[in-house]
Amino acid sequence: MSRFLHRLAVFSARHRALVIGGWLVVLAALLVVSHQAGTKYSSSSTVDGSDSAAATELMERSFSAELADTSPIVFHTEEGSITDPEHRATVEASLHALSQDSDVASVTDSFAEGSATVSADGTTAYANLVPAEPLGDLSVEEAEAILDTATEPAEGTEVEVAAGGQLGTKVSKPETATSELVGILAAMLILVLVFGTITAMALPIASAIVGLMAGLSIVSLLGHAIAVPDVAPTIATMIGLGVGIDYALFIVTRARSARHEGRSVHDAIGHAAATSGSAVAFAGGTVVIALLALAVSGLSFITVLGQAAAIVVVVAVLASMTLLPALLSLCGDGIEKLRIGRDRRPTLGHSAVWQQWGERLARRPRLYAATSVLVLIGLSVPVLSLGLGLTDQSSAPESTSSRQAYDQLTESFGAGANAPLLVTVDLGSEPATGPDDPRLAQLHGGLSAADGVQAVGMPQLSQDGTAALMNVIPAGSPTSDVTKDLVDEVRDATIPASGLDAHVGGSTAQQLDLAELIGDRLPLIIGVVVALSVLLLMIAFRTVVAPLQAALVNLLAVGAAYGIVTAVFQEGIGITAIGLDGAIPIVSYVPMMMFAILFGLSMDYQVFLLSRVREEVDAGRSPRQAVIDGLAGTGKVIVSAGAIMVAVFASFVLNGDPTVKEFGVGLASAILIAVGMVVILLPAVMLLMGRRTWWLPGWLDRILPHLDVEGGSASEADEVAEKSRETVSA
Incomplete structure (x- = not known):
């Protein structure tokens, strides 16, 4: 992989006009086509095989x-x-x-x-x-x-x-422009502090924005072919912006460091692509696999969300591998212009501050490991009361039409007016004699007598009289337990007592079915994503122990993030500080999406640390010194990349959509925790394990395919660069 990425980066650097022009032409074409086609996203969350899906199918067949x-x-x-x-x-x-x-x-x-x-x-x-x-x-x-x-x-x-x-x-979908702008500005500030030059800062921002715009255009066009959820563009923007800037940060850092060491511009770019670029490709692949693994949920809604986010990540990686090298070549040594403060290049490859931190950690690894685990467990405690549900428009911004309609209906007709249930009846070969058909009258009476019912509309008949539809108004809001209990009672008792083939549908019933099924499938998603991540790390680093360590650290970090989301949104701790009036349920698909996204993204940082530590081990360092030097070489860039990701995710808390706020708080807190654990808990565990960190049974080593990430690829990159120079001179 390192050889291919080296050649690709050098080609992009030498043919920068072609590559930059190609990206701009493709981006312009995508923007024009997607604009002409318009946006077409789905707000439906139908769960195939559910009772609400059966109700929808009958409505479509017999009514419309x-x-x-x-x-x-x-x-x-x-x-x-x-x-x-x-x-x-x-x-x-x-x-x-x-x-x-x-x-x-x-x-x-x-x-x-x-x-x-x-x-x-x-x-x-x-x-x-x-x-x-x-x-x-x-x-x-x-x-x-x-x-x-x-x-x-x-x-x-x-x-x-x-x-x-x-x-x-x-x-009534709130605009995301403000969140995006705040996230980009925060990322620009962090990059300036890390790089020390405005020019260097501009390159990751430019690469990330071009990649994001291209990716979102593809997602928009995808919406005309399949049902893309309307929240997909926002989630894709959060992920695409964060990974686009982060991946470019790693490559630009390595290229500037290589140039500072005396390499030519093209050699430095090729070296960065073969080393950090390999880690970026692997990390991006991990994120994509985690997102695509959502398909095992069996829910089209969740599957397409994962696919949309994966598209943006793939485009971000492609931009980092081609457009970014072309931009680096275009700037050349001009990247060091517009400097702010001292020259920070000497600290890019090895930081004295992180060297000292590694030595301190090495003196007391048990203390740091135990303290970290206790903190994570404490943050995870609220997860014990986590409940999946749905939000309604009562938490939408007051300026939106949906919130105004919700408030007016609630005040004048009761909260249940916002949560109508559609009960459909299939009468088969015996058409109804009319709305007062005895069979329908019996079901109507049973529905009216059910607990939590405010009103039941008269039956509406299909043209051939073989199907009927009743509108049931609950006494509670869409998110209330009263409404959930009513749906359960109607399905489990009222309908069976009537002897009719009937189903409960409507958007509220769909959301309740989605929440129930996601709760059942979440353990499967967690198991698949963890297993795939461990397998990928095992292949990359030729060890059984390190991937298990990384997976354990990730699970603890995700659990802590779940705890924070539960405490903030479900328990209402500090809820007013993020623009909501009170506690709201955790939207059913947020934890599932969070897990896939976070496990993929947090693995990125572990890959960069593990690859550098493995590189030091292969160079002959002791396990203890390899961890210290690995932290010295990656600590600064990992924390900087994490800070950018946290800033991007946190900026979406400004979005008026409560679901987006949940993603913003959850993802920002999880990345913050994950980065902290990558530079504290993971190296502490590696120090405790010593050489056992890199243990791999011989039989497993023989069957696992070989894949080079950053560690071990630097020498290959140098060989490729040397051959390239010899060819040019000849």
Whole structure:
């Protein structure tokens, strides 16, 4: 691998105009095509094989595919009653405009006789809107156009209009630009402090941004082929920005150090690619494998999230291997211009501060190891009360349409109005005689008598009468235990008692099914990701012990991160400091995604430390001295890279989406912990194990494939460089 990466980097450096131009052309093409195609992300979280999926399938077959996306359009006034002639005229004008919109299949009449869609105090009314096609097939711009159609007749009046449900969620996604900008600015500051020059700082930022934009464009286009969750771009941005800057940091650091040692510009770039570049490729591969391993969950929602993030990581690695060497060649020795402070190159390859830390650690490894483990276990304690659930729009920013609709519906109709359950009935070969069919009447009565039910709508029949649909309004909010218990009771008792083939669907039921299945599959994901990571490290470093050490350190760090997320969000400790009003549930897929992301990313730092320590061992150092020198050579860059990743992830706490906040807090705290453990616990354990750290049974050594990471590849890189110089001189 080192030889290939050396040749690739030198080629990119020597043909910098071609490589940079090629990247810009590809990026421009991707941006133009993705812009023309528009964004098309899915807000559905259907769980194949679940009861809610069966309900959705019956709705699509007997009613329409769009019925599951029914969303309330809420009208509210603070002056008088919504039924006052002037307010009613505004509402009717809005409903008429919606009925004429080609993207709207139907919209109910809020003032129809017998309708229960006007509040008791007369201040609020709502109409149920059914889109002409599933909301997942509409772009954000098309969804916003529907809301604009509803709000235009109310402009200049005292009637407020807001969209709830899936439509409200689609148009209320907070912008991520502020978070991204803050993350980039923080990364720039850290890079300036590490490199000491503004020019050197600019290269990782440029490489990461180009890679991120290209990766996100590919993800956007992917959304037109498969159902990409609407949270995927934000998660991909967090990961892509962090790894893009980190990977470039490692390579630029090694290239500047090599140039400082007297190598030519091209030799320095090739050497960096063959050494740190090999570690970057391996680390990036580890992250990608961890993300793709989410496919074993069997959940398309989770699988595609992992694939979208993996795409961005792959593009980030490609940018680091090709675009970055071209940029380094373009700058040449100009990379040392615009210096701030003293020349920091002498400390890039060996830091006296980290040398001293390694020696201190070597004197008392048991103390540092035991203290670290106790701290991690203490931070992990809240995990014992971790519960997976779903969030609702009550925690969305107050400026969003979905939050306004949620609050108005809750105040006027109860929180359950935001959590409708759709009970579908398959009557088979015996069509219903009408809405008052005895079979349906029995089920309707059972639903009305169930605990936690506020109201049950009259049965709606399909055209052939072989299927029916009932709208059930719970007494509790979408996230409440009342609603969850109601769904369980209806499925386990009410429906079986009716003797009918019925299912509970709707977005709330889908989220509950997703949470339950993720809870069941999380141990499998953890096992697969850990096993793959251990196998990869075993192949790379030819040892059984070091990968197990790394996996144990990672598991402890992830457990501590889970504990912090649980304490902050579920227990509400410090929740107001991150812009939320109170405690919220842990979104079901956050822990699963966190584990795959964190196990992959934190392995990066372990790879860089282990590779340098292995390099020192191969050079003849004692196990003790190899750990000390390994820390001296990598400690500064690992902590700097970790600080960048923490800053990028933490910046997303500014995002208004509570789910993104959970990812931001979880990922930032986990990387902070992981980096700390890589420079404290992992080397302490290696010092305690001594030569046993590098033990590998002979039979296993014979069957494992050989793969060079940074350790041991430096000499090969030098050979390649020497041959290249000889060829040029000849």
